[in-house]
Every structure is written in structure tokens, then in C-alpha cells.
Amino acid sequence: MSQPCKRYLMYVAQNYSYAMLRPLQAAIREQGGEVRWFVEGNEADPGYIKPDETLLTSVAAVKQWRPDAVFVPGNVVPSFIPGIKVGVFHGFNAGKLNRRGREDHFEIRGCFDLYCTQGPDTTERFELLAAEHGFFRIAQTGWPALDPLFSPAADNPYLAPRDERPTVLMCSTFSRNLTCAPILYDKIKALAATGKWRWLIQFHPKMDPVIVEQYKQLQSEHLQFVETDNVLPLLQAADVMLCDTSSVLLMFLLQRKPVVTFRNQAPASHLLNVTEVEQVEAALEQALLRPAELMAEIEQYCQTIHPYTDGQSSQRVLAATNLLVEDGRAGLKPKPLNLLRQFKMRKKLGYWKL
Known part of the structure; x- marks a missing residue:
């Protein structure tokens, strides 16, 4: 039976x-x-x-x-x-x-x-x-x-195969004490205007609506603001992440991709953490080079937090x-x-x- x-x-x-x-x-x-x-x-x-x-x-x-x-x-x-x-x-x-x-x-x-x-x-x-x-x-x-x-979809809407520029994904937590979004707004606006990188922006659903609206106003051929219930395609589409203390950065690291953090609450050797706005651009450029020492730290960290890639x-x-x-x-x-x-x-x- x-x-x-x-x-x-x-x-x-x-x-x-x-x-x-x-x-x-x-x-x-x-x-x-x-x-x-x-x-x-x-x-x-x-x-x-x-x-x-x-x-x-x-x-x-x-x-x-x-x-x-x-x-x-x-x-x-x-x-x-x-x-x-x-x-x-x-x-x-x-x-x-x-x-x-x-x-x-x-x-x-x-x-x-x-x-x-x-x-x-x-x-x-x-x-x-x-x-x-x-x-x-x-x-x-x-x-x-x-x-x-670990099973990427072929129809990822955030991929841009004809755009050869590096893709930067910015994510941020909603906590007023931790979020980098309001502090980095002017810097992101200036960097996006240069057009040297393609930007994807995604925030925690509890983010202050005023901040969300500010970033939506930045949308252009260089920057896309995304509201979604599924962040994984965004993680797969980006080459580097800019973040704060949001746990989404750990998901990004598991792809063996580097993360630049702004005033992270728990800075560590597997992150490129900066504390000043004027340091962000240089840190992103360094991350895109994928230095060997940083990538080795990321690999070791991934084995600790989530060893499964099957x-x-x-x-x-x-x-x-x-x-x-x-x-x-x-x-x-x-x-x-x-x-x-x-x-x-x-x-x-x-x-x-x-």
C-alpha cells in the first residue's frame, strides 16, 4: 500500500x-x-x-x-x-x-x-x-x-550581450543606519553619466520610497532601475557589485565575483570595503581586474558560508x-x-x- x-x-x-x-x-x-x-x-x-x-x-x-x-x-x-x-x-x-x-x-x-x-x-x-x-x-x-x-537561464532579461561594457549591480539595504543609497546618489549619478559602465540598480523592498524615486529618475541608456521579486538574474548579469551591509552581497560572492562595499558593518578580506564616497570608483575599477589575492579570499569564504554549487x-x-x-x-x-x-x-x- x-x-x-x-x-x-x-x-x-x-x-x-x-x-x-x-x-x-x-x-x-x-x-x-x-x-x-x-x-x-x-x-x-x-x-x-x-x-x-x-x-x-x-x-x-x-x-x-x-x-x-x-x-x-x-x-x-x-x-x-x-x-x-x-x-x-x-x-x-x-x-x-x-x-x-x-x-x-x-x-x-x-x-x-x-x-x-x-x-x-x-x-x-x-x-x-x-x-x-x-x-x-x-x-x-x-x-x-x-x-x-547555479543553473543560469538562457533568457535572462538583464543580460546585454551586445554591450561590451562591464556591468555594475548596485544593491542596498533599507536600514537608515546601514544603507549606502542616499549617500552615494550623487556619485552614482556622476558615474552613470560617463557611460563607461552599465548600471543595474536594485534595492530592498522596504527601501524609503523617496530614495527609490530619486534613483528611478536616473534611468538612461547607461542605468536601469529594477523592481523584482527575483534578484538572481540580476546577480548573474553583473560583473561586480556595489553594496553596503545587505546580505544579498553574499549571494553575489558565491558566483566567485567581487563586491565593493561602502561602510560595511563587518569588513573582511573577501570584500573591497571603502569608507569615503571618492574611493568608490577606484575600488570598482580594482574589483573588475579580479586580483588573484582577492579572488582566493572569496573562494575560501564561499566554502565557509555555502560550499554547495550543485x-x-x-x-x-x-x-x-x-x-x-x-x-x-x-x-x-x-x-x-x-x-x-x-x-x-x-x-x-x-x-x-x-
Whole structure:
């Protein structure tokens, strides 16, 4: 007698979650599993759901469907959603500190049964946390969001094969304390006007709309401003990145391409970090030369944060998840009640039933 296929819920809170979860959806479908989507709050647009995907529009519908596992590329998920809760992260550890002065990437909020880590540097820390707390497991799988990064699409809309100029991708975080976008605006405007490089600009979806509009006004034959739920084609299309402390820079590095950072919070030898506006142009020129010492540092760093280049991280996440689903959390302590956080999520979702 064949076992019934498993059910998996994709839990979306931001538009970037769609592209992060679709490689997992593809792996699930290959194994004959069922997938449904749920959108939390109003910061993610349900319009990104594709015709061949199914959206559950209420918590009641999710509970009726009863998923076996829930994949979350975010920090929290309600306990009243059924299924094993799997944290798959919305980015790499970029060294950002939260308001309590702690590294946000390693903040344990009591929501997850399983964390699927990206590489040794995060696995080691999470294994220590798992031993300390006792209510979740760790599996080093690589990051499913990157599977398509290692399988470039032929129809990338941001490639310009007839344009021989180097392509610079500028990305920036939205945090007022960390973002380089407002500080570098005049410099980017001046550099783009020279026409010596082709510019692609993409910001975090929470970026200040005033700054977004300023950069949109710079669009020309030399500069394109991009709003998208899938940053991977942009990463593939660029030769070098200009960034700040956004974790997207780590995804770019994994292609073994150099990154120039502006006032990065955690400068290191695998980055070309500058602290003054007038240093940006020279740093980009140096990065485009791909100096051997820098490229060796990048390679060593990539092996630490994400050693997988096979595009099979989704399959590893799915295998670890299925193991825990079948295990039923055996040997794990109960998760904390999180009464205040659960109350806030019930209020946000307008759901008060048990």
C-alpha cells in the first residue's frame, strides 16, 4: 500500500519569498508532493502567485488542508498553523545587529522545529543553540533559494550581450543606519553619466520610497532601475557589485565575483570595503581586474558560508524535513509558548480560534 503524498505550505511575508521558495516547490513536485501558498499580512503581493500555483487565502483554509510541513524564509510563523515549521532563511548572515545588540541571524524566537543552514559558519552556531534550547533540530543543506543561481537561464532579461561594457549591480539595504543609497546618489549619478559602465540598480523592498524615486529618475541608456521579486538574474548579469551591509552581497560572492562595499558593518578580506564616497570608483575599477589575492579570499569564504554549487539544496532541505515529519519531533523538548508573539500574530492575521 503506497503512502499518501505529503503536503507542504509555503509561508510568504515578503515578495522576495516567492523566488526563494519556488526551487523547493519544484523539488516537492518532482517527488509527487502537494504544495499550497499562504500570504501573511499586506507586505507581500498575492498577485505573484502563478497560474499553476494554489493560494490558501485564510488561516482556516490552511488548517483545513493540514500541511505536514511549513517552509518559512522569515523569522516567525504562528504556532496555530499546522505542520512542522522549517526555517529556510531570507538571506545570509551579514553581521547585522538587532535592537538588542544581538546578531539577528542567530536570534531564536521559539517558532521553528528545524533550521536548514547554509554552510559551516552558520551550522556550528546553530548546533550550539540547538543543544542549548533543545526544541529544534539543525540540518546543513545549503540554501534552496540559490539552486537556480547555479543553473543560469538562457533568457535572462538583464543580460546585454551586445554591450561590451562591464556591468555594475548596485544593491542596498533599507536600514537608515546601514544603507549606502542616499549617500552615494550623487556619485552614482556622476558615474552613470560617463557611460563607461552599465548600471543595474536594485534595492530592498522596504527601501524609503523617496530614495527609490530619486534613483528611478536616473534611468538612461547607461542605468536601469529594477523592481523584482527575483534578484538572481540580476546577480548573474553583473560583473561586480556595489553594496553596503545587505546580505544579498553574499549571494553575489558565491558566483566567485567581487563586491565593493561602502561602510560595511563587518569588513573582511573577501570584500573591497571603502569608507569615503571618492574611493568608490577606484575600488570598482580594482574589483573588475579580479586580483588573484582577492579572488582566493572569496573562494575560501564561499566554502565557509555555502560550499554547495550543485543546485541540489532544495532536495537536501526536503529530505531533512521529511525525516522530521516522519519522526514526529521525537526527542525534542516542547517549543516555548511565546504568548505575546502568538497574540500579535493572531491579531495580525485576524484569527482567534484554537
